[in-house]
Amino acid sequence: MEEVKEEHAVHHMNKDLLIDSLKNEDIEGFRTEFLELHPYDQASFFKELDEEHREKIYHYLSPEEMATLFENLEIDDDEYKDVLAEMNPNYAADMISKMYVDDAVDVLNELEKDQAVSYLTIMDEEAAQEIKDLLHYKEYTAGSIMTTDFVSISANQTVRSAMYILKNEAPKAETIYYIYVLDEQKRLLGVISLRDLIVNDDDTMIADITNDRIVSVSVGDDQEEVARKIKDYNFLALPVVDFQNHLLGIITVDDVMDVMEEEASDDYSKLAAVSDMDTIDRSPLSAARKRLPWLIILLFLGMMTASLIGRFEETLNKVAILAVFIPLIAGMAGNTGTQALAVAVRGIATGDLEKENKWKLIVREAGTGVITGAICGILVSIIVFIWKGNIYLGILVGISILSTLIVATLAGALIPLLMHKFKIDPAVASGPFITTINDLISILIYFGMATLFMNYLL
Amino acid sequence: MEEVKEEHAVHHMNKDLLIDSLKNEDIEGFRTEFLELHPYDQASFFKELDEEHREKIYHYLSPEEMATLFENLEIDDDEYKDVLAEMNPNYAADMISKMYVDDAVDVLNELEKDQAVSYLTIMDEEAAQEIKDLLHYKEYTAGSIMTTDFVSISANQTVRSAMYILKNEAPKAETIYYIYVLDEQKRLLGVISLRDLIVNDDDTMIADITNDRIVSVSVGDDQEEVARKIKDYNFLALPVVDFQNHLLGIITVDDVMDVMEEEASDDYSKLAAVSDMDTIDRSPLSAARKRLPWLIILLFLGMMTASLIGRFEETLNKVAILAVFIPLIAGMAGNTGTQALAVAVRGIATGDLEKENKWKLIVREAGTGVITGAICGILVSIIVFIWKGNIYLGILVGISILSTLIVATLAGALIPLLMHKFKIDPAVASGPFITTINDLISILIYFGMATLFMNYLL
Numbered sequence: 001m002e003e004v005k006e007e008h009a010v011h012h013m014n015k016d017l018l019i020d021s022l023k024n025e026d027i028e029g030f031r032t033e034f035l036e037l038h039p040y041d042q043a044s045f046f047k048e049l050d051e052e053h054r055e056k057i058y059h060y061l062s063p064e065e066m067a068t069l070f071e072n073l074e075i076d077d078d079e080y081k082d083v084l085a086e087m088n089p090n091y092a093a094d095m096i097s098k099m100y101v102d103d104a105v106d107v108l109n110e111l112e113k114d115q116a117v118s119y120l121t122i123m124d125e126e127a128a129q130e131i132k133d134l135l136h137y138k139e140y141t142a143g144s145i146m147t148t149d150f151v152s153i154s155a156n157q158t159v160r161s162a163m164y165i166l167k168n169e170a171p172k173a174e175t176i177y178y179i180y181v182l183d184e185q186k187r188l189l190g191v192i193s194l195r196d197l198i199v200n201d202d203d204t205m206i207a208d209i210t211n212d213r214i215v216s217v218s219v220g221d222d223q224e225e226v227a228r229k230i231k232d233y234n235f236l237a238l239p240v241v242d243f244q245n246h247l248l249g250i251i252t253v254d255d256v257m258d259v260m261e262e263e264a265s266d267d268y269s270k271l272a273a274v275s276d277m278d279t280i281d282r283s284p285l286s287a288a289r290k291r292l293p294w295l296i297i298l299l300f301l302g303m304m305t306a307s308l309i310g311r312f313e314e315t316l317n318k319v320a321i322l323a324v325f326i327p328l329i330a331g332m333a334g335n336t337g338t339q340a341l342a343v344a345v346r347g348i349a350t351g352d353l354e355k356e357n358k359w360k361l362i363v364r365e366a367g368t369g370v371i372t373g374a375i376c377g378i379l380v381s382i383i384v385f386i387w388k389g390n391i392y393l394g395i396l397v398g399i400s401i402l403s404t405l406i407v408a409t410l411a412g413a414l415i416p417l418l419m420h421k422f423k424i425d426p427a428v429a430s431g432p433f434i435t436t437i438n439d440l441i442s443i444l445i446y447f448g449m450a451t452l453f454m455n456y457l458l
Numbered sequence: 459m460e461e462v463k464e465e466h467a468v469h470h471m472n473k474d475l476l477i478d479s480l481k482n483e484d485i486e487g488f489r490t491e492f493l494e495l496h497p498y499d500q501a502s503f504f505k506e507l508d509e510e511h512r513e514k515i516y517h518y519l520s521p522e523e524m525a526t527l528f529e530n531l532e533i534d535d536d537e538y539k540d541v542l543a544e545m546n547p548n549y550a551a552d553m554i555s556k557m558y559v560d561d562a563v564d565v566l567n568e569l570e571k572d573q574a575v576s577y578l579t580i581m582d583e584e585a586a587q588e589i590k591d592l593l594h595y596k597e598y599t600a601g602s603i604m605t606t607d608f609v610s611i612s613a614n615q616t617v618r619s620a621m622y623i624l625k626n627e628a629p630k631a632e633t634i635y636y637i638y639v640l641d642e643q644k645r646l647l648g649v650i651s652l653r654d655l656i657v658n659d660d661d662t663m664i665a666d667i668t669n670d671r672i673v674s675v676s677v678g679d680d681q682e683e684v685a686r687k688i689k690d691y692n693f694l695a696l697p698v699v700d701f702q703n704h705l706l707g708i709i710t711v712d713d714v715m716d717v718m719e720e721e722a723s724d725d726y727s728k729l730a731a732v733s734d735m736d737t738i739d740r741s742p743l744s745a746a747r748k749r750l751p752w753l754i755i756l757l758f759l760g761m762m763t764a765s766l767i768g769r770f771e772e773t774l775n776k777v778a779i780l781a782v783f784i785p786l787i788a789g790m791a792g793n794t795g796t797q798a799l800a801v802a803v804r805g806i807a808t809g810d811l812e813k814e815n816k817w818k819l820i821v822r823e824a825g826t827g828v829i830t831g832a833i834c835g836i837l838v839s840i841i842v843f844i845w846k847g848n849i850y851l852g853i854l855v856g857i858s859i860l861s862t863l864i865v866a867t868l869a870g871a872l873i874p875l876l877m878h879k880f881k882i883d884p885a886v887a888s889g890p891f892i893t894t895i896n897d898l899i900s901i902l903i904y905f906g907m908a909t910l911f912m913n914y915l916l
């Protein structure tokens with residue numbers, strides 16, 4: 001989004017002074033102090049204000065100054081429309097047109113369609129066109145996070161003239177550290193770094209120092225793929241091309257860091273069955289609304305477990321002590337399943353789990369299930385025998401743990417693999433979900449065996 | 459680690475050709491093809507070879523060329539020592555001395571102490587000293603991930619002379635896009651970006667364009683703190699200083715991406731109770747060894763639950779049907795606890811959860827527990843009543859769910875907050891751990907109430 005930064009300076013923020021100058025309507029005092037701040041700090045300050053003070057800021061700052069702040073504003077997606085509604089529409093449209101185009105697109109994507117269209121209608125036509133070109137890319141693709149603010153040159157010129165172009169474009173471009181070399185049809189020929197320009201003589205021809213074997217991504221590629229490439233190759237930016245190799249935009253490392261954080265947070269919250277992580281600020285009601293769908297699904301899955309146990313009521317009536325070990329066995333199944341799940345989901349997410357490795361993973365998990373099952377099974381047999389003095393009960397619980405751990409470990413690995421195969425995001429197979437599935441399996445094994453070998457238990 | 463890259467070129471790898479030239483000992487053919495590859499691709503190719511072919515590579519590449527490959531090698535920490543053991547010690551030491559110093563430190567940190575010392579003894583003295591200076595910083599601190607390969611200048615010179623220094627230092631520095639301005643005592647005065655140098659006239663004095671309000675981190679700061687700053691402010695690098703503001707090193711954005719991935723993966727695996735995520739390649743035995751400690755702890759916690767139920771054996775003997783709802787109640791407690799835990803752990807990790815917000819979070823979670831508990835409780839009461847035709851049983855299960863959800867939600871939020879307060883990484887309070895704690899609480903509530911109101915159930 002924001003240019004790959006060199007605005008390294010950060011002023012130690014004098015909050016009280018800023019708030020005082022807002023209260024006293026000391027415009028000059030406010031501007032002097034505020035514009036010294038790094039945009040990220042400007043945004044942090046802005047975020048904490050109430051509406052009355054925010055509205056003052058819209059009057060004190062130009063749309064261009066507000067655009068810089070807005071690019072750095074980290075608020076919930078659904079809050080953008082409220083903040084924009086506080087501004088005069090012309091001011092808002094002007095501000096959006098002054099933002100880096102990828103950030104402008106992110107903001108417009110959060111608005112109702114008419115709202116977005118009305119801003120586009122009143123803003124500068126050229127800016128509106130640039131935004132519209134980007135608006136139609138699907139979410140989570142390279143196209144949706146790229147920017148068109150890059151520097152490009154043609155190959156048949158010298159380092160000197162390239163430096164001249166660079167100086168002119170520096171204020172607007174997101175990064176000036178990579179310069180893309182294009183042919184007449186705007187097809188990507190190669191890339192040259194500012195480092196290359198600097199270490200070479202002024203009269204060197206660009207064509208002679210262009211790197212022509214370039215890594216690029218397609219406009220429809222997944223943003224995770226983009227993040228992985230930038231991370232693996234340590235790039236500062238990656239060009240985005242269409243199928244004819246026309247350069248459409250670039251994606252910079254700072255945007256990719258946001259993607260990485262988003263994806264990590266997403267996987268994490270899915271493992272915990274919280275649909276999209278709620279921030280601290282939400283009310284209990286809205287937090288409950290986010291968690292309840294999961295809890296109710298899990299409640300019904302839990303009722304299935306209950307009705308399964310209900311089928312063994314007769315067994316239970318005869319040997320009530322069986323109930324004592326239900327949470328232990330179900331719990332162990334859940335735990336081991338979650339472990340296996342996490343390994344598989346991360347393997348898929350990081351790309352480690354390529355086709356050739358899938359069978360390897362399944363065999364590995366089966367082996368792991370046997371080993372952990374055997375050790376935990378023997379341990380639990382001994383403990384139960386010592387505790388309850390019943391060798392048969394010990395063996396029953398031990399064997400249940402053994403078979404449960406094998407099945408649950410395999411299920412934990414297989415379910416995400418299957419989901420991935422059927423193009424469902426495997427992270428949806430959250431911890432609690434796998435846990436409940438494994439509850440069912442483990443209860444069936446435990447009570448099934450108890451019923452079969454009832455005579456030894458009585 | 460590796461320089462913030464401009465080696466943008468990536469050759470489409472011709473694996474067969476490379477392997478053929480290795481087999482035929484066609485050194486020149488191999489080198490021509492191999493050295494065209496991006497170091498990341500070189501490393502990927504190298505990683506897939508067997509020992510015999512790897513040893514050929516040590517003969518075909520200079521220590522310097524091997525250093526570039528090694529910087530990009532992503533293998534498990536404990537595998538570095540095996541790979542190094544394949545090389546001639548002098549070659550290995552020479553290679554390490556040619557690596558970016560932060561990468562060299564990472565590698566040496568993975569070796570036995572004598573081994574590391576012996577490499578340091580035989581390598582170039584200057585390089586050894588640079589490495590030793592970095593080796594004593596604690597893991598996970600800014601010092602442990604910084605590099606000393608940065609460009610610094612003094613303030614009293616022109617843009618022209620600064621550019622001259624830059625051209626000379628370009629080949630060795632990790633980034634040339636930020637230049638740090640120091641006083642005579644090597645204290646950090648400010649920073650200037652290459653962009654600043656380029657847009658200003660050659661005769662401008664550096665002092666006039668230096669940003670003197672600079673964001674830096676202390677050498678002992680946590681690496682997560684560094685990552686957050688680079689991400690929030692969109693920097694390409696961040697300077698690391700001691701308490702007297704002497705510039706000790708810099709941390710570049712590519713290193714921070716590795717930190718982010720590491721920390722995200724770490725939090726994720728802890729939620730799933732897998733101590734450090736195992737890669738797909740591990741054997742079942744080593745995977746089992748990583749998971750067993752957790753499983754055995756959880757087994758003993760599970761035995762506590764079992765013994766708790768054991769105390770209510772009398773109740774169970776009278777009303778065996780109570781057992782039917784054990785997994786449901788325990789499961790719901792575990793699920794809601796994991797949700798609350800995940801929100802709190804992420805809040806702590808991202809820094810959203812500052813002091814002022816802690817009470818807010820606790821109150822919010824209590825409210826959330828009441829709402830989700832009431833809804834799930836009423837739902838379950840109705841279902842149980844319809845299913846079993848016993849209104850008292852329905853009410854018992856419903857109230858158990860209500861109180862369990864309140865307590866479990868609060869526990870899920872409070873436990874990580876308390877751990878954070880006592881300086882324990884809250885992510886250690888993994889999902890299965892919280893689940894088992896909540897099992898205990900829920901069973902106590904359920905059977906406690908059942909025993910109290912026994913008369914209504916019979």
